[in-house]
Amino acid sequence: KNEVEQSPQNLTAQEGEFITINCSYSVGISALHWLQQHPGGGIVSLFMLSSGKKKHGRLIATINIQEKHSSLHITASHPRDSAVYICAVSTSGTYKYIFGTGTRLKVLA
Amino acid sequence: ETGVTQTPRHLVMGMTNKKSLKCEQHLGHNAMYWYKQSAKKPLELMFVYSLEERVENNSVPSRFSPECPNSSHLFLHLHTLQPEDSALYLCASSQSMGLVQFFGPGTRLTVL
Numbered sequence: 001k002n003e004v005e006q007s008p009q010n011l012t013a014q015e016g017e018f019i020t021i022n023c024s025y026s027v028g029i030s031a032l033h034w035l036q037q038h039p040g041g042g043i044v045s046l047f048m049l050s051s052g053k054k055k056h057g058r059l060i061a062t063i064n065i066q067e068k069h070s071s072l073h074i075t076a077s078h079p080r081d082s083a084v085y086i087c088a089v090s091t092s093g094t095y096k097y098i099f100g101t102g103t104r105l106k107v108l109a
Numbered sequence: 110e111t112g113v114t115q116t117p118r119h120l121v122m123g124m125t126n127k128k129s130l131k132c133e134q135h136l137g138h139n140a141m142y143w144y145k146q147s148a149k150k151p152l153e154l155m156f157v158y159s160l161e162e163r164v165e166n167n168s169v170p171s172r173f174s175p176e177c178p179n180s181s182h183l184f185l186h187l188h189t190l191q192p193e194d195s196a197l198y199l200c201a202s203s204q205s206m207g208l209v210q211f212f213g214p215g216t217r218l219t220v221l
Contacts, residue, residue: 002151033209041197041215048209086152095140095206096165099151 003027006087006100013107019074021103023087026068033097034061034072035086043086046072077107112136113213115200121219122190130185130216132200140206141183143175146197146215158183159206190220 004025013019023032034046047054047061049070054061058077063070074081087100113134122128134141143155157165158177172194174186183200197217201210 004151030207035212041199041217043199043201043212043215045209045211088152090207095157095203096154097152097210101149101151 002100003098004087004089004100006085006103008103009101010104011106013077013105015078015107015109017077017107019077019081019105019107021072021085021087021105023070023072023100024068025070025087025089025098027089027098028092029089030092031090032063032070033088033090034070035088037084037086037102039083046085074105079107079109082106113200113202113211115198115213115216117216118214119217119219121221122187123221124190124192126190127186127188129187130198130200130218132183132185132213134181134183134200134202134211134213136202136204136211138202138204138211139180140203140208141177141180142201142203142210143183143185144199144201146199148196152199156185157206164206187218190218192220194218195220 007022031050035043037043049063058075060073084102086102088097116131140159144152146152155169156175161177176184197215199215200213203210
């Protein structure tokens, strides 16, 4: 079992739908990261969270430290949101990221 | 150029070839990382450099040899690779270890 688990692995949505991607982890963390990877391969950091909630445009990320769970929400989804979304945690006391396997999102027009 | 750049973007090599991947960051960061991303698997950390000193060598086979000549440049020298080494190789940098990492576009490597 991976220390960072994401669900679902694959998700297809219609344009305009509200999307939720979940991440659960089993280790002590100093921060949790949501990353976006487009088909070309490059990775962009979306959020770094250690508590509560962050919002950027149509993206919202929440974290519940007690439950060791985070969600990434996309409101009013658009085909350009199609990408792989990766959850990663920075473990307490180290610089290392532990990555989930990613959620492949496809938004249809 | 801004951010983190990687060259080449695509590389096909035979098992007896020697090649090098290059990463350059224009962010003034002190830490640089090499990751391997294979299909259906999470990213794997390979090497970490901080202030040009290697601080992590994550049980990577010796056919992968990193080099960090200065804080802006990171190389991954490849020799006698195996087909299972085919993957996306990503470079990242951060202001210092433990802070947010900025990723390059990756090099898609195919070993024949």
